[in-house]
Amino acid sequence: MTIISTHYVDGGSHSDFSDTRHLPRPPPLIWHAAESPFKGYQRLPIDGYSSSSSSTVIVIDNGASLLRAGWAFDKSPRIAFPATVARYRDRKINRTVSYVGYNAFADATTRGQIRNAFEPGTNVVGNWDVMEGLLDYTFASLGISAENGGVGRSIVMTEPVANLGYSRRTMTELLFECYSAPAVAYGIDSLFSYRFNGGRKGLVVSSSHTATHLIPVFDSKPIMSSATRLNWGGSQGVDYLLKLLKLKYPTFPAKFTDYQMEEMIQEHCYVSKNFQREISTFLDWSDLKDKDHVIQYPFTEQVIVEKSEEELTRIAERKKESGRRLQEQAAKMRLEKLIRKEQTLEYYKDLQQRLSDQKKKEIKRLLDEDEFKDENQLEKTIHDLEKSIRKARNKDVDGPEHPDEEAEPSYPLLSVADEELDEAGLKEKRHQRLMKSGYDARVRAKAEKELERARVAEEERRNDEYREANLQSWLEDRRSVRQTLLQRIKERDRLKADLGNRKSLASQMRMKTLANLASDQPGKKRRRGLDDDNFGANDDDWGVYRTVAMGEHSEDEEEEDLRAGLKGVEEQLLKYDPTFNKSNTLEAQSDWTQSLMHAFLRGPRPFDPGSQQEAHQVHLNVERIRVPEVVFQPSIAGLDQAGIVDIVADITNHGFANAQDRVGILGNIFVTGGNTMFAGFNERLGRELRAVLPVEASIHIRKANDPILDAWKGAAQWAADPESSQSFVTREDYQEKGADYMKEHNVGNAVPF
Numbered sequence: 230m231t232i233i234s235t236h237y238v239d240g241g242s243h244s245d246f247s248d249t250r251h252l253p254r255p256p257p258l259i260w261h262a263a264e265s266p267f268k269g270y271q272r273l274p275i276d277g278y279s280s281s282s283s284s285t286v287i288v289i290d291n292g293a294s295l296l297r298a299g300w301a302f303d304k305s306p307r308i309a310f311p312a313t314v315a316r317y318r319d320r321k322i323n324r325t326v327s328y329v330g331y332n333a334f335a336d337a338t339t340r341g342q343i344r345n346a347f348e349p350g351t352n353v354v355g356n357w358d359v360m361e362g363l364l365d366y367t368f369a370s371l372g373i374s375a376e377n378g379g380v381g382r383s384i385v386m387t388e389p390v391a392n393l394g395y396s397r398r399t400m401t402e403l404l405f406e407c408y409s410a411p412a413v414a415y416g417i418d419s420l421f422s423y424r425f426n427g428g429r430k431g432l433v434v435s436s437s438h439t440a441t442h443l444i445p446v447f448d449s450k451p452i453m454s455s456a457t458r459l460n461w462g463g464s465q466g467v468d469y470l471l472k473l474l475k476l477k478y479p480t481f482p483a484k485f486t487d488y489q490m491e492e493m494i495q496e497h498c499y500v501s502k503n504f505q506r507e508i509s510t511f512l513d514w515s516d517l518k519d520k521d522h523v524i525q526y527p528f529t530e531q532v533i534v535e536k537s538e539e540e541l542t543r544i545a546e547r548k549k550e551s552g553r554r555l556q557e558q559a560a561k562m563r564l565e566k567l568i569r570k571e572q573t574l575e576y577y578k579d580l581q582q583r584l585s586d587q588k589k590k591e592i593k594r595l596l597d598e599d600e601f602k603d604e605n606q607l608e609k610t611i612h613d614l615e616k617s618i619r620k621a622r623n624k625d626v627d628g629p630e631h632p633d634e635e636a637e638p639s640y641p642l643l644s645v646a647d648e649e650l651d652e653a654g655l656k657e658k659r660h661q662r663l664m665k666s667g668y669d670a671r672v673r674a675k676a677e678k679e680l681e682r683a684r685v686a687e688e689e690r691r692n693d694e695y696r697e698a699n700l701q702s703w704l705e706d707r708r709s710v711r712q713t714l715l716q717r718i719k720e721r722d723r724l725k726a727d728l729g730n731r732k733s734l735a736s737q738m739r740m741k742t743l744a745n746l747a748s749d750q751p752g753k754k755r756r757r758g759l760d761d762d763n764f765g766a767n768d769d770d771w772g773v774y775r776t777v778a779m780g781e782h783s784e785d786e787e788e789e790d791l792r793a794g795l796k797g798v799e800e801q802l803l804k805y806d807p808t809f810n811k812s813n814t815l816e817a818q819s820d821w822t823q824s825l826m827h828a829f830l831r832g833p834r835p836f837d838p839g840s841q842q843e844a845h846q847v848h849l850n851v852e853r854i855r856v857p858e859v860v861f862q863p864s865i866a867g868l869d870q871a872g873i874v875d876i877v878a879d880i881t882n883h884g885f886a887n888a889q890d891r892v893g894i895l896g897n898i899f900v901t902g903g904n905t906m907f908a909g910f911n912e913r914l915g916r917e918l919r920a921v922l923p924v925e926a927s928i929h930i931r932k933a934n935d936p937i938l939d940a941w942k943g944a945a946q947w948a949a950d951p952e953s954s955q956s957f958v959t960r961e962d963y964q965e966k967g968a969d970y971m972k973e974h975n976v977g978n979a980v981p982f
Contacts, residue, residue: 257518257834262483262526262847263492266311267334274307275372281382283411286948289367289386290418290941293352294438294463294903296330297941298367301385301948306941308370312346314362315339329366350464352389352439353396361403368408379409383957385948387418387940390442390456392978398968405963412957416947418940419444420451420976422901422933425943431897432880434873434914436860436904438463443876445884445894449975455884457876461863463904466856467491469866473852477830483526483845493849494856497522500909501854502916504862511851512828521832521850528845567621574614581607602657605641640665696805704806707798714795715815721791857907861917874917881922895926901933901940947976 277300286301297306310330317338319326328339346363348355373380384404388397397415404410419435419442433444433451441459445452467490474485501507511520536544577599584592584604592604601607642650642658643665650658696703795815802809811817821827821835830836832848859866860873871879877898881891895918900911911930918928933939947953956974963970973979 257521257523257832259523259525259846260496262524263489265334265340266331266488268331273370273372275370277303277307278372283381284383286383286385286945287368287371287380288941288945288948289384290944291354291386291388292418292438292940293347296363296367297938298371299941299945300371301945303945304942305938308367310366312359312363313343314346314359315342315344316362317342327362329362347439350439350460350468352437353393354400357399357403360400361407364403364408381409381411383412383414383948384410385414385416385944387421387944388415388978389440390417390419390444390458390978391453394969397971401958401963401968405960405968410960412959413963414948414953414957414974415971415978416944416974416976417444417451417978418944419901420446421941421943421947422936422939423899423943424449424976425939425946426899426901426931426933428897428899430893431899432877432894434877434898434900434905435902436462436873436900437902438904439465441860441873441902441904443873443880445880447890447893451975452884453978455880457880459860459863459870459873459876461859461866461868461870462902463491463494465866466494466859466904469859470494470852470856473855474847478847481845481847482528493524497849498853498857498907500857500861500907500913502909502913504854504858507854508851511854512825514822514828514833517828517833517850520853521828521848522853523832524847524849525842526845526847528841530841563621567618570614570618570621574611574618577607577611577614581611605639609638638664638668700805704802707802707806711795711798711802714791714798718791718795718815857910860904861913874914874921877918878921892927895922895928898928898930899933900930901936903937905932906936943976 280302281300288299288301288303288306290297290306291312293312295309296312297309299306299308311333313330313333315328315333316325318324328335333339333343344356344359346354346356346359354360368380373382386400386404388400392415400415401413404413418437419433422435423431423433423446428446429449430447431445433442433446435442435444436459439462441461442456443459444456467487470490470493471485471487474481474490511517580595580599581604584595584607587595596603596607599607601610640661642654642661645654645658647655647658692703695706792815799809799814803811803814817823827836829850830848831843832850837843855865859868862872863870881894885891885894898914898918900914911932915928915930922928935942953974956972956977958970958972971977971979
């Protein structure tokens with residue numbers, strides 16, 4: 230994977246940024262999400278075949294990210310494409326079609342059929358049908374025709390470090406049997422790159438698409454017994470960033486894709502000079518504007534058509550006329566409803582008078598006809614109707630105003646002994662007891678409120694006298710009161726969150742209180758198996774919860790009182806305390822500009838949930854340094870391996886007993902591979918090594934001229950060298966010694982000693 234790190238820095242000043250967060254600022258710099266890598270029609274470079282001869286070598290860098298191929302006399306590879314093939318049956322033409330490389334991303338159908346030649350997360354070939362399709366496309370793109378029954382040119386191909394014998398054997402059989410190659414040679418891409426950059430003695434650090442390898446080299450020969458592998462490369466970084474963004478935006482409306490993640494890593498990630506220090510201050514508002522990168526995904530914004538002044542005037546008049554008609558209709562409906570209520574009230578009053586001289590059986594029959602349980606319910610219904618009619622008259626007919634005083638309800642069953650009541654009567658008695666408790670509580674609350682108002686007025690008078698007499702002591706008391714109110718608000722917020730969970734202790738205690746209120750013997754300890762408590766068995770019993778939850782004085786009112794009291798205390802502190810400013814108030818601390826989560830998700834600007842543009846934006850901030858950091862600290866991604874700094878220290882300190890050899894290794898640390906192209910990679914590696922190696926150790930780190938293409942260029946240079954002809958496995962060797970036979974050379978897995 231290729232990394233091209235760009236670090237956008239705005240030249241604006243950040244002085245006194247905390248006081249200007251709410252001021253309008255220019256829109257952020259926006260990067261657009263990468264589109265499909267499909268490149269359309271491209272002319273194939275088939276002219277190289279006519280310039281080649283039977284001794285010319287085909288060079289293939291068989292990478293897990295991109296396959297690059299060309300001729301040994303080329304200065305750079307002629308073709309490069311992903312190692313993917315999309316093959317499916319096209320019903321329109323009734324034949325199987327194949328799309329290779331970038332063509333596999335042509336449309337949704339081909340993208341759904343993409344198959345990779347390599348095992349996931351590795352550079353070991355696992356799908357040989359796909360591999361054969363890639364080679365077919367490679368040779369055809371180089372202008373090699375299948376008329377001769379083979380490629381007719383020797384092949385140099387890269388392979389992974391410590392390649393599996395089965396994988397090499399199958400590749401050898403494929404090249405010799407399917408393509409009739411005259412000779413084949415394999416080599417390691419990082420060693421080809423090291424050789425191309427003139428290396429003879431040192432340590433090769435290769436971090437590519439699937440893994441990171443560290444290989445010591447002496448006299449141009451790799452010491453494969455000391456080679457070390459770190460299972461982290463560009464593909465793992467893509468998966469890691471994909472998981473981070475899915476956790477960060479679980480309801481993101483667009484789809485994250487691998488090539489988009491790869492593009493983000495290439496464009497926005499860099500290696501931090503000091504990860505622990507920078508990650509702790511990354512979301513600071515002082516310079517978050519520069520560090521937060523906004524990635525815009527495609528969106529469709531709702532288009533609002535602007536109307537002229539005349540159209541707006543006509544619309545306003547139509548709305549006004551429509552509103553007037555609706556008001557008339559509503560007034561007419563309310564009047565009709567009032568007349569119906571008056572007729573109903575007159576009927577119920579007449580019924581109440583008729584019940585006064587009837588026998589008990591006849592009373593029950595008359596009540597049942599109108600669906601009343603008893604005379605109390607009839608009386609309550611008449612009272613509610615009278616109250617409703619008074620309100621309606623005051624609103625619609627301009628009747629006389631009568632303040633509604635809550636009349637004391639009657640609870641006749643509370644004075645009746647339980648022995649005189651049947652089961653329905655006992656249930657109603659429990660309900661009346663609960664209602665009486667609520668009514669008494671409300672009466673007490675009203676009386677307490679009146680006393681509280683008088684107490685507050687007296688307290689304010691004393692408070693003013695105290696402040697004028699001793700300002701410093703008064704300020705200390707105000708600060709203490711503010712802390713107490715803040716603690717109570719936090720406690721109520723926590724309790725409210727717990728009440729939302731019926732399994733929490735707060736919910737269980739509340740249910741226990743309700744059950745005690747509904748019990749025949751409240752306050753008595755209940756014992757398992759001895760009390761026959763069937764409260765809740767009937768659906769009507771659960772009306773108790775609704776009645777209690779919908780009381781006149783809800784918990785929200787108390788919370789409003791707490792916040793109002795806190796606001797009053799803070800206003801006093803703002804007025805008399807010079808050290809207390811608006812940024813210290815609860816309102817300011819609850820502002821989005823003070824929220825770390827808002828900075829993490831939405832950056833240093835306000836977020837509009839109704840904007841489709843902002844809803845389709847991804848903010849990269851801490852991810853920009855977190856993804857590249859895994860190479861140095863694999864544990865942050867859950868990888869139980871040492872980082873490259875520890876691996877280098879282990880190789881130099883324990884792999885070589887001779888001090889002169891250690892000096893030679895540390896004096897030429899060669900860095901190559903696409904996953905090393907982050908900005909600041911070499912500087913961070915050098916500083917970290919300086920901290921773990923001896924003081925007298927001389928460290929020199931150099932990067933490949935082209936960490937991406939130097940592997941192919943080195944293979945082409947090696948193939949053009951006449952001495953390399955001795956390292957090829959010829960077709961005669963294959964037929965005589967089998968597919969497992971391989972020759973030793975200085976850039977392969979088998980090294981001569």
